[in-house]
């Protein structure tokens with residue numbers, strides 16, 4: 001039998017990975033490598049690097065215990081070539097292997113690097129997802145619009161999750177009208193499970209502090225789990241403490257509370273430490289046992305078998321040029337404060353501050369605060385994409401790009417969203433307590449101290465009238481704008497332009 005290398009990437013830390021299923025413990029060698037090509041293609045948050053290196057090192061030990069020969073290159077290995085193809089070549093020379101098998105990476109960049117590399121590589125499908133590329137294509141084929149809701153219903157039927165026979169549990173597919181409440185005063189969830197770094201993680205933290213410590217974001221107070229047991233404990237903690245209120249406060253934002261009732265499981269799911277099925281089963285079991293209401297459990301399961309799978313389908317369907325799309329021709333540079341958190345807009349400093357501290361922000365902060373502002377201000381979507389890819393511990397292009405380029409920046413021209421997610425300050429005020437402590441006044445539409453979101457919202461609609469005025473879901477907004485007094489409209493636009501000119505002076 002010919003000796004082969006089995007590539008296991010940093011986000012492929014799953015038992016039963018397709019490449020491992022195809023491998024042979026007697027003849028093949030697993031290759032894992034910490035390389036600068038992966039840490040530096042985007043300036044990843046040090047907590048993301050530390051999480052992945054710690055999890056990779058522990059997974060390598062786990063694979064050895066499971067009978068595999070593992071060749072692991074630590075970052076500071078003097079011979080490290082610092083690229084995945086380079087480490088494969090070095091491993092081939094050392095072992096005599098002549099071919100590589102792997103599981104399809106989640107970024108086109110790395111798929112191309114492997115295909116163009118010096119060794120023959122065979123990639124097996126990544127079947128850790130519910131929908132294969134062929135499944136998604138079959139669903140998408142011939143549809144005028146690829147709306148997530150229809151895809152989600154098909155995934156419910158396919159998995160049997162929250163189904164009573166052929167009907168959705170509770171008689172409805174979607175319980176969103178019960179969700180998304182305003183946060184009451186004194187909301188105090190206990191927060192995600194915090195893990196004390198063990199010896200392996202301590203070593204990694206030291207390495208990452210030395211090599212990447214001067215990047216965006218802090219390495220202090222590192223509490224992520226970095227193995228499967230820790231990730232499973234985090235799942236139990238979520239279902240016991242946070243799932244029951246997940247739906248109610250899914251869109252809420254509270255100062256000083258970045259996690260609220262969110263699961264904070266995406267880092268574990270995306271690295272392969274958890275699978276979609278066990279996470280959804282845990283949620284459904286909680287509902288069937290009477291421990292969590294249906295609106296919460298349905299909302300949570302929809303995020304995973306609906307949004308997560310749909311987003312991945314879009315990435316692989318749309319292809320490698322997706323991250324360069326710019327349907328609205330936005331070209332403003334990303335403001336410096338995205339990298340420092342230093343802005344007097346409270347909602348933004350709160351979301352960016354949480355991101356710097358934890359390599360995490362929840363969905364509404366990503367969509368309706370940092371994303372909304374970038375879209376309203378006309379920031380170059382590619383720069384926005386690079387920021388999101390760098391700063392979040394759960395970010396890999398397959399999931400980040402359709403969320404940013406598609407859902408958040410509408411740069412794909414409407415593949416993901418039938419209309420752009422934009423709002424003025426009122427939405428943020430309704431869903432958060434941030435405006436109370438902001439130097440700007442959310443109720444002021446113009447003049448000194450007017451909330452910038454209020455100015456930019458109308459500026460966005462006005463400058464993109466040709467594109468959006470005919471969209472039935474936006475017609476009401478244009479009617480409201482058109483009914484405003486002409487002088488008021490002129491003042492809004494002038495002040496928005498002044499704000500943007502000032503923003504340009506603080507560009508990165």
Ligand code: FAD
Pocket residue numbers: 261262263264265266267269270300303304307308309311361362363364366367371388389392394395396399400401403404407408
């Ligand atoms: P919860 O709120 O507890 O949700 C449960 C799970 O559902 C998540 O763990 C995640 O796996 C899944 N999920 C929910 N929404 C989405 C979605 N829109 N797309 C894919 N999965 C989803 N998610 C990432 O995993 N990586 C990213 O890089 C990423 N970038 C984003 C960028 C923008 C601009 C936006 C608007 C969203 C982005 N998301 C991304 C989706 C979502 O914000 C995160 O999955 C979520 O905040 C992770 O936190 P959580 O685990 O506490 O999620």
Ligand code: DLZ
Pocket residue numbers: 008009010011012032033034035036038039040044048049052105106107110396397
């Ligand atoms: C994100 C990341 C980082 C920071 N470092 C490594 C690494 O050193 N070695 C590795 O195998 N994987 C790493 N990753 C994850 C990869 O970037 C990821 O597998 C691809 O982007 C495909 O999703």
Ligand code: SF4
Pocket residue numbers: 345346347348424425426428429434435438439440441442451452453
């Ligand atoms: Fe954000 Fe405007 Fe509210 Fe300030 S007033 S927190 S800028 S929405």
